[in-house]
Amino acid sequence: MKSVTLGAVSFGLIFGFATAVIAANPQQVNQLRQTNQCPGCDLRSIPLLQASLANADLQGADLRGANLREANLSGANLSGAFLGGASLRQANLAGANLTDANLIGADLTGANLENAQLKGATWIDGSIK
Incomplete structure (x- = not known):
């Protein structure tokens, strides 16, 4: 009985975790690519x-x-982008161009900003740790 219960719990945890990992909405990714607009989108990182x-x-x-938590934006051109209030926790922004980007209120906790261009970027009360 214990092995059946443990198996059911493990199954639930695995599939619950898989559901949490598949978070980004492909339609929103397409919307961003086509219109360059996607306020409030959920673009969290998923393998695909x-x-x-x-x-x-x-x-x-x-x-x-937008929720860009753990997103891979390495080398992306985000110059002049409006990222106010966006979650960029643990995002990979290595080599990204954030020149003149608005980062006011953005959460950059744990973000990789190695070699990112930040000239003219603004953030007030944003969190960079």
């Missing part, structure tokens, strides 16, 4: 979509309040 935002041209994109 991780590469889709690396090196992306998102110059001037409206991503205010």
Whole structure:
């Protein structure tokens, strides 16, 4: 009986975790790519979509309040982008161009900003740790 219960719990945890990992909405990724606008979108990292935002041209994109937690934005052009209130926790922004980006209220906790260009970027009360 214990092995059946443990198996059921393990099964539930595995599938519950898998559901949590598949978080980004492919339609929202397409919306961002086509319109450069996706305020409030859920673009958290998932294995199938991780590469889709690396090196992306998102110059001037409206991503205010978007969930970009753990997203791979390495090498992306986010110059002049509006990322106010966005969650960029643990995001990979290595080599990204954030020149003149609005990061006011953005959460950059644990974000990789190695070699990122931040000239003219603004953040007040944003969290960079």
